[in-house]
Amino acid sequence: MAKEISIICLFLTINNGCCQTLDDAKNLFTELFINKSYNKQVRPITDQYYAIPVTVYFELFGIHELDEVAEKIAVAGFLDIIWTDEHLVWDRAAYNDIDAIFVLQNTIWKPDIVLKNGFSKFEELGGSFYYVRVRSDGRTFWYPYHVFESQCSIDVTFYPFDEQTCNIIFTIWTYRYYEVDFDPDSQLGLGGYIENSIWEIISTSVQTKMVLGSSEIIFTINLRRKPTYYIVNIIIPLIFLCILNSIVFIIPADAGEKISYSVTVFLSFAVFLTMITAQLPINSESTSILSIYIVVQLGYCILFLVVNAFQLRIHHRKECNEKSKIYVIAVKLQRRICCWRKKIHHDTPEQGRIDVEDGRVTGNASSKMNHIEDAIIWRDVSSAIDFFGFWILMGTDLIIALLIFIYISAIKPGI
Numbered sequence: 001m002a003k004e005i006s007i008i009c010l011f012l013t014i015n016n017g018c019c020q021t022l023d024d025a026k027n028l029f030t031e032l033f034i035n036k037s038y039n040k041q042v043r044p045i046t047d048q049y050y051a052i053p054v055t056v057y058f059e060l061f062g063i064h065e066l067d068e069v070a071e072k073i074a075v076a077g078f079l080d081i082i083w084t085d086e087h088l089v090w091d092r093a094a095y096n097d098i099d100a101i102f103v104l105q106n107t108i109w110k111p112d113i114v115l116k117n118g119f120s121k122f123e124e125l126g127g128s129f130y131y132v133r134v135r136s137d138g139r140t141f142w143y144p145y146h147v148f149e150s151q152c153s154i155d156v157t158f159y160p161f162d163e164q165t166c167n168i169i170f171t172i173w174t175y176r177y178y179e180v181d182f183d184p185d186s187q188l189g190l191g192g193y194i195e196n197s198i199w200e201i202i203s204t205s206v207q208t209k210m211v212l213g214s215s216e217i218i219f220t221i222n223l224r225r226k227p228t229y230y231i232v233n234i235i236i237p238l239i240f241l242c243i244l245n246s247i248v249f250i251i252p253a254d255a256g257e258k259i260s261y262s263v264t265v266f267l268s269f270a271v272f273l274t275m276i277t278a279q280l281p282i283n284s285e286s287t288s289i290l291s292i293y294i295v296v297q298l299g300y301c302i303l304f305l306v307v308n309a310f311q312l313r314i315h316h317r318k319e320c321n322e323k324s325k326i327y328v329i330a331v332k333l334q335r336r337i338c339c340w341r342k343k344i345h346h347d348t349p350e351q352g353r354i355d356v357e358d359g360r361v362t363g364n365a366s367s368k369m370n371h372i373e374d375a376i377i378w379r380d381v382s383s384a385i386d387f388f389g390f391w392i393l394m395g396t397d398l399i400i401a402l403l404i405f406i407y408i409s410a411i412k413p414g415i
Contacts, residue, residue, distance in 0.1 A: 021096070028095045032088055033107075040109040043179065044085035044138075054111050055082040055183040056170065058206075058219050062194040064147060066164065066223065068280055072119045073152040073166045075221075078145035079125065083111065089138040102131040110142060111180050116169040116216065119149040156280050158408045159288040160230035163202070168219040177215040182208045188219050199223045234276065234290075235405065241268050242297060242401050246394030248304055249386040258308045266301035269294055293404045300397055307393075311385040314378055328376055333384075 032038055045052050057080035064074040085108065092099055105126050113125055126144035133141040152166035172180045188204045203222045208215065245265050251258050273294045280288055 024096045024098060025101070028090060028098055028101065032090065036087065038087055038108070040107065042087075042109065043175075044087040044109050046086050051178050051181040052083055052111070053181055053183045054113075054172075056080070056113075056186040056217055057082075057189060058168070058187070059189045059192060060221075061192050063196040063199055063201075063221075063223075066152065066166070066199055068154050068156065069278075070119075071152055071154050072149060073168075073221075074119075074147055074149045075168065076145075076147045078143050079113075079170075081111070081113065081142040081144070083140055084138045085109065085134065085140045086138050088134050088140070090136055092136045098136070100133055100135050102133055104128070105130045105132050105142060105144075108132060108134070108140070110140075112173045112175070113170050114173045115148055115150060116171040117150045117167065119151055155286045156288045157286045159276075159280065159290055160225055160227045160234065161408050162225055164199075164223045164225075166221050166223065168221070169216055170219075171211070171216045172214050176213045177210045180215065182215045182217040184208050186217055188221075198226055198229075200226060234272070238269075238272060238294070238297070239401060239405075241265060241272070242397055243394070245297065245300060245304060246390055246397060248308060249390035249393075253312055253382055253386075258312065259305065262301060262305045262308055266298065266305070269297045269301060273298070289404060289408050293401070296400065297397075300393065304389075304393065307385065307389050311382055311389070314382050314385065 043052060058077060059080060060075060060077040062076050064076055066073050088108065090098075106128060110132065114122065125146060126142065130142070130144060135141075148168055150166070150168050152164065154164060156162060172182070186206050186208065188206055190201065190204070193201070200223065201221060202224050205220045205222075207218045207220065209218070210216070245262075248258055248262050248265070251261060273291065276288065276291055276294065280291070
């Protein structure tokens, strides 16, 4: 019994599929486009007083590019545009139950939707080879596919932990809002979306409004940059250079490499600044905190060069030059911090001499000079400058770097 029922159902299906002949389709086209004198230049609504509601579903497939320098976004997808054409309505029973037909898009009336904030040339949607699907009740479905290139204002303040908001705006170019209007129920779909390697979509929204008498629909895409690449290739090398910048105070003054070392680190920061600047838009509305940090590091490099040049000058001074009080205080403070005091021999075979390390400082016993101060040589002053320069400058440098990177990675725009 079950087998007989299956055969009957199959027969009915085949019979129904074959009942719509070529003549039925031709007669339908003749009735719609010839007998009824269809005119695509006339809005397809019986009462011309009312506007034609147009529903738009934007199906996003992927983000091809977000160019920060050009401030441009390129996305791929298609629009599912739906409206009702009251001039293309027929009785299904009169044409053997034909429910839908397909016609070339230039054959019938369609809303002149254009990309308002397009980045390239101004052109219509679709193409001459696109077909439009028309249902028997007049509902019309148009699916123009395109790679939409639109303008996108870029805020690089928190680069590379930034979030961007890009709008893709479509408008009815010729008709006013009381003639053709966008349906507020329009949506943006991500069913076929393919993840981008640099940007992730955190939210989307759709808004309709009227501008200069025309109806507009705005598809908003909120993006967040994936920072892993930039952390590995920019952030971590910058932190390493920040540490290397302070190591110049560990290099001995007699090595003769302190100045050349500082200049090398300075040039490294300059190269990073050039690389980052090349990836950012040329404008003054927003400045990357990361660029400001690199400029600060360049300032630190110059400060290190000045301090090292001054320190080398002191290191090679003659011992006959008098030492100021601030130098003496700096050396004493260094010795206290390091829990080390220079041992001074007060008792000598000759009462009239004071023996100091290397035998550099000697004097008459009747001299009124302080023994401790006489024990300080210019090498000690140079060593004290290295000591305090390393800890003070490296400490402040690392604190600034830590605060900046915590700020740009934790603080989100708009909060």
